[in-house]
Amino acid sequence: MSDLHIDNISMRFDLPGGGSVQALKNVTLDIKSGQLLSVLGPSGCGKTTLLNIVAGFLAPTEGNIRLEGDVISGPGPERGMVFQQGALFEWMSVRKNVSFGPDMKGVPKSKSAPNVDRLLELVGLQDFKEKAVYELSGGMQQRVALARCLANDPDVILMDEPLGALDALTREKMQSLVLDLWKETGKTIILITHSVEEALLLGERLLVMAPRPGRVHKEYYLPFADLGVGNDLREVKKHPDYNSTREEILAMIWEMEEEIMGRAEGDN
Amino acid sequence: MNENVFTQLAGETIAIISSLGPAILALAIYIAVILAAQTIWHLARSKVAPGDSFNSLKTVTFGDESTVVSNTTASIVSILLIFVLWGSFTGSKLLPGFLHVPGAYTGEGNFTYTMQTASGDTGTATVTVAVHEAGKKVSKPKVDKGTGIAGNDALVVQAYRSKLLLWDKNDAENRKTGAQIIKVNGQDIARGDRIDVGFANVAITPKGTLNIVPHKGVQMETIYLPPPEMVWDRLLTIANEGYQNVTLGQHLGFSLWRVVVGFLLGALVGIPLGYAMGLSNWFRGWFDPIVEFMRPVPPLALIPLVIIWAGIGEEGKVVLLFLAALWIMAIAARSGVSGVRITKIHAAYSLGASKIQILRHVIIPNSLPEIFTGARVAMGVCWGTVVAAELVAAEKGVGKMIVAAAKFQNTDVVIMGIVLIGLIGFAIDVGIRMLEKYLVPWKGKG
Numbered sequence: 286m287s288d289l290h291i292d293n294i295s296m297r298f299d300l301p302g303g304g305s306v307q308a309l310k311n312v313t314l315d316i317k318s319g320q321l322l323s324v325l326g327p328s329g330c331g332k333t334t335l336l337n338i339v340a341g342f343l344a345p346t347e348g349n350i351r352l353e354g355d356v357i358s359g360p361g362p363e364r365g366m367v368f369q370q371g372a373l374f375e376w377m378s379v380r381k382n383v384s385f386g387p388d389m390k391g392v393p394k395s396k397s398a399p400n401v402d403r404l405l406e407l408v409g410l411q412d413f414k415e416k417a418v419y420e421l422s423g424g425m426q427q428r429v430a431l432a433r434c435l436a437n438d439p440d441v442i443l444m445d446e447p448l449g450a451l452d453a454l455t456r457e458k459m460q461s462l463v464l465d466l467w468k469e470t471g472k473t474i475i476l477i478t479h480s481v482e483e484a485l486l487l488g489e490r491l492l493v494m495a496p497r498p499g500r501v502h503k504e505y506y507l508p509f510a511d512l513g514v515g516n517d518l519r520e521v522k523k524h525p526d527y528n529s530t531r532e533e534i535l536a537m538i539w540e541m542e543e544e545i546m547g548r549a550e551g552d553n
Numbered sequence: 554m555n556e557n558v559f560t561q562l563a564g565e566t567i568a569i570i571s572s573l574g575p576a577i578l579a580l581a582i583y584i585a586v587i588l589a590a591q592t593i594w595h596l597a598r599s600k601v602a603p604g605d606s607f608n609s610l611k612t613v614t615f616g617d618e619s620t621v622v623s624n625t626t627a628s629i630v631s632i633l634l635i636f637v638l639w640g641s642f643t644g645s646k647l648l649p650g651f652l653h654v655p656g657a658y659t660g661e662g663n664f665t666y667t668m669q670t671a672s673g674d675t676g677t678a679t680v681t682v683a684v685h686e687a688g689k690k691v692s693k694p695k696v697d698k699g700t701g702i703a704g705n706d707a708l709v710v711q712a713y714r715s716k717l718l719l720w721d722k723n724d725a726e727n728r729k730t731g732a733q734i735i736k737v738n739g740q741d742i743a744r745g746d747r748i749d750v751g752f753a754n755v756a757i758t759p760k761g762t763l764n765i766v767p768h769k770g771v772q773m774e775t776i777y778l779p780p781p782e783m784v785w786d787r788l789l790t791i792a793n794e795g796y797q798n799v800t801l802g803q804h805l806g807f808s809l810w811r812v813v814v815g816f817l818l819g820a821l822v823g824i825p826l827g828y829a830m831g832l833s834n835w836f837r838g839w840f841d842p843i844v845e846f847m848r849p850v851p852p853l854a855l856i857p858l859v860i861i862w863a864g865i866g867e868e869g870k871v872v873l874l875f876l877a878a879l880w881i882m883a884i885a886a887r888s889g890v891s892g893v894r895i896t897k898i899h900a901a902y903s904l905g906a907s908k909i910q911i912l913r914h915v916i917i918p919n920s921l922p923e924i925f926t927g928a929r930v931a932m933g934v935c936w937g938t939v940v941a942a943e944l945v946a947a948e949k950g951v952g953k954m955i956v957a958a959a960k961f962q963n964t965d966v967v968i969m970g971i972v973l974i975g976l977i978g979f980a981i982d983v984g985i986r987m988l989e990k991y992l993v994p995w996k997g998k999g
Contacts (some may be wrong), residue, residue: 340850344897363906372900375995376918386904387915432902498751 287353287363288443288475290340291317294348296334296499304330307343307498308334313491314501321467321510323476323488323532326463327541332477333445339442339475340366342538352440361384365439367430367447373418379405379429380414384504386437387504397436404432407469408462428462435470444476447481461518468514481534485509485527486518493534495541503537505530559770590630636781636798643780649887656772657712659684661694662752664738667762668703671731678703680718682753684710687775698723703870703986707783708765710753714772715766717758728761733758737763774796779965784972787965790940795964807949811867812935812981815874823879826926827886828916837887844880852938865946871941877938878931885927889920922996925989931984936978951977 287335296309305393308331316322324332339350342359349467350357352364365386366372370548373382381388383404387397405411408428410421418426427447435441447463460483467474478484484491489510495502513521578672589651614620639647644656663681678699685691685837689711704723710716720734721727735741737748737755747756753767775783792801829836830844855873863869941953951970958966989996 340899340903342902354738359900360902362903364903366900369895371894372896374897374915374918375998376921376993382567386618388903388911389906389914402580416996419995433900433904439903442884443903468626 287473287485289314289441291316291335291339292348292350294335294345294350296331296338296343297346308473309338310498310500312348312499312501316441316473316490318473319471320490321474321476321488322490322492323484324492324494325481325484325538326479326492326494326499326502327496327538327545328504329499329503330494330496330541332494334499335494336443336445336475336477339441340364341366348456354553361433362390362437363440365437367427367434367442369446369460370423370450373426373433375417375419377418378415379410379418379421382418383436385433401432404435407435407466408432415553422455423499424441424459424535427451427459431462433468435466435472439472441473441475445472446464446477446479449479453497457518460529461513464510465485465516467510481531481538482522483533485534486513486521491534495538496545505534560956563608571737578735580904581754586634591627604758604787612649635727639778639781642773643775645779645780647780647782649742654772655770656687657684657770657774658752658767658768658783659686659712660752661768662750662992664717664732664750664755664945665736665751666703666722666755667739668724668726668732669735670702674702674736676701676703676724677719678705678724680706680763680765681709682710682765682767684712685751687714702726709832709902710767711764712767713769715764717765720763720764725836733761734763738958774901774960779968784920784965784969787963788969791969796954801954803949804951805977807947808939808951809977811870811874811950812932813827814938815871816876816878816932817929818871819878819896819935820882820928822875824886826911827883827888828890828920829886832881832916833889834910840883845884847876848880850885852934856942859955860946865948870942873939875940881909881931881934882924882927883921886920889923889927890916891921893922921993922989923991925985925996929985929989932981932985933978934983936974940974 291312291314293311293313294309295307295311298306298308300306301467312331312335324335334343337356338345339366341357344358357364368463374385380401384394384397384401386545388394397402402411402414408423408431410428410432413421413425419431421429430447437516444463448459450461463474463476464487466472467503474538476487478487485507486509488505489507491505491507492501493505494500509521509524512524589822602842611620612619637652639645641652641654644653649759661681661683663679665679667675667677668673669680678701680821681694681696683691683694693709693862694707696705696707702725703720704725706718706720706723708718721732724732726732733744734757738750740748742748742757744757744759744761747754749755753765756764756766758764779787782814788801795801826836826840829839831837849964852873855876859869859873863872896917897919898911901911906914939950940952943950953976955967955970955974958964958970
């Protein structure tokens, strides 16, 4: 089983002008294989830092992360990443982008091609295989990014606000797609988002983080992701618990934001 | 010699400003022509094809950059006007005569002078002047000596030149005996005075001779600006027969070859250097001072040193162009590498790519648009540098051709060379842009 153990990690950045920022403090998490975890929090709570540490782009100042017992020390293909935007390779066609992972591993085209075709079909881009990625819309580009990540068959998929740059309608469609892909592939997914609705709808487990220092503030286990698989997400939003949970989390984040603002003003 | 540099420069500045007067007038006329042509075009267009494009429906166009597109008609008229002006001021045979500005006087003209002897007798004679174009010989007009103490004279002058007339040679009395001219065309004249006789200015020199200066008009003399057809003929001649035993193909070929070889060597060294500077702190630190110092040194300033070191042969020129291209390409490659988005690199690592694979599949393709931009700049600089280097010293090359032609006042060759240099520079730029469109279609779309 590819469980992810985040063991008491802390992250401290030194500032150029002296002093330092405690981006994360004593974060401990166990993420079970196949779990869809959404992470929410006000800006500056360290959620992107956490994701970058899991991805292996940053080394924590304290603690460690283990995937299947192996300590993470750098980026690796077993942890795929989907970025907000701009991570596709414009000089490659859609198909070449998706088969980038297998190509780098040296998998012969004849072997990887059926899987690439299947994934492109899964994200609804079978008619755009040979197009250049810059010819696609923002939503289609993010579907390419999802397919590219899946083509590498990672154990964990890390998503850093993957739908943040999309318009509301496209975003809703993409949320359904993420849920369907999750169910279909059974991957562990960590999703960072700014949107409370997205975190509620997609995360079967939801983490609210608090800033200064970045830490886990509250955790929820939610039924909406399971309800949403294959269903209309707007129906899910009618669930009696949905609105109350949303209001509760919103109030929590508002309170934190106000505290930051107040502290910032107090600093002046 | 010891004059203060500021006083000198102030003097030069005043001289330049005071000579601007006619230029400003010419510029004002030119702008008036542009505006007049625009008005005519607008009137004609509103009659023929009233605006139906989307832009014509916009009420705000002044300041809206998207509504400003190059007007093809204006471009065509602009270029035509250049040729018309050129033809008009050179008396080109391609233009109907009424478009020519007044040229130098040619043909026969005459005027009279009245002489007075020391004893007070006067006599009047007619001078017949034949003014001919350069290169066309005409025979001296036959004139009857006439009666009286002053004999009629005849004179042949080339257009744009002047000639002294020893009027007293065939007269009864001469200057030695105290005769002198008192009137030209019936107007009183003294030594040092000048009188316009219609086709020429006639002056009396301090020694008492007549100096005849035919009117020059406002056309340019061929030696300063040949008419377009002459330049074209010269192009055909040189293309067929060569100039100074070197064919036009050789002149152009040598210049282009130097540029291409110098640029390719510069790119071959500069691009890897730029990559190294973009990828390694140590290399960045090592080469930054060198590159940042060498980049602002104009390649032309290196010509004397290159001649001292490498002589005037091909090595020297290739080295010069190599140096011209090297820094530009290094900086372009460096900024191409630095410009890669970190998310692309992160994505590639997360997909399992190795460093070499990231270099090959992400960093290099990502830097290509920048490298093409650098190549366009470098080729432009190289082309300018090679021409300048050939002006200084070369055996073959288009720059050498025009500087040699200038020494023999072959202005047509000089103009032809300049036009060819411009056309080739333009063609190089267009060529690289087309290559860029074909090879890096993703430019600006990341």
